[in-house]
Amino acid sequence: MSKNVLVLADIRDGELRNVALECLAAASRVADGGVVTATVFGSKRKETVEQLSHHGADQVVTVSDTRLDSYTTDAYFQAFKQVIEKVNPDVILTGHTAVGRDVSPRIAARLELGLISDCTEVEVVDGKMVFTRPIYAGKAFVKKSVREGTVFATLRPNNIPVLEADTSRSAVVEELEVTFAEDAIRTLVKEVVRKTTDGVDLSEARVVVSGGRGVKSEDGFKPLQELADVLGGAVGASRGACDAGYCDYALQIGQTGKVVTPDLYIACGISGAIQHLAGMSNSKVIVAINKDPEASIFSVADYGIVGDLFEVVPMLTEEFKKVLV
């Protein structure tokens, strides 16, 4: 049965996040002839609208209000709710990003919808939508479906392949005037100050080079950054490294940090505590570098290198440079 699907297009620093395109790919899969609508918030979104239509949106609802240029819970909530009421979708998808994680439960609660969060796969089985999500810190997966009513889900980045861009596609674009209850917008973004340097976004990176307490100092992260740069990836960390003050908590991966699913995860000087594995064990290929052959990280690694990271990481960087740079 065909389904009308609504995707909230997540924007960061004015750019469309890849997970928005992944949501569109999932939407096209489940729509089965229904209309795929994307909604995008904020002024100056012309290129974004094109990207959305090239990647599967049949219709794009824009809300070009400057109050939506930076994310705030209240403004996004009000705009998204009004878009949902207008589109009346059977399925609503957002990325499992900071924005999706914040706005989705609020909308779901207000509209009395169920919410399946952090999904890694979406499929249609016997005409029913089935969502897969990790449980027990990534040790098992559960498949869920909704018996009736609107289905609302957040999708974990890097799990659903993006549709190839079809530049011949153009979506029907509609600007929606939303009304904001001014006193309901309780926050105002005056300035955005980045804690981390520019570079590849950790939660969407295809390659993550992560350091643990074994990195030993802030300077110890330099060889990891060099390797990440050669591979076009991002640097992450264990909580051990963050707690020791070697890096910022923004890099923390795990149960209480970011969840990543890159194509390649290189763990350097990380023991492999269950709380760390919760954030990276679904990576497609895991390489562990640790001088302790008994370290539990090796139990989830596809490739293990027993050795000193300060010798192994620069060697890998040099070898990758020969083929990639």
Ligand code: FAD
């Ligand atoms: P360690 O366990 O100290 O491991 C360091 C490793 O480096 C060792 O295996 C050692 O053999 C190796 N090593 C040392 N020198 C070298 C060298 N020169 N070359 C190669 N290897 C070397 N942790 C997270 O990561 N993310 C979380 O989100 C998280 N959330 C938590 C939530 C709760 C409620 C709790 C209780 C804990 C949480 N933790 C989390 C902490 C977690 O339990 C571990 O303490 C932490 O992951 C350990 O970090 P580590 O592996 O860097 O350090």
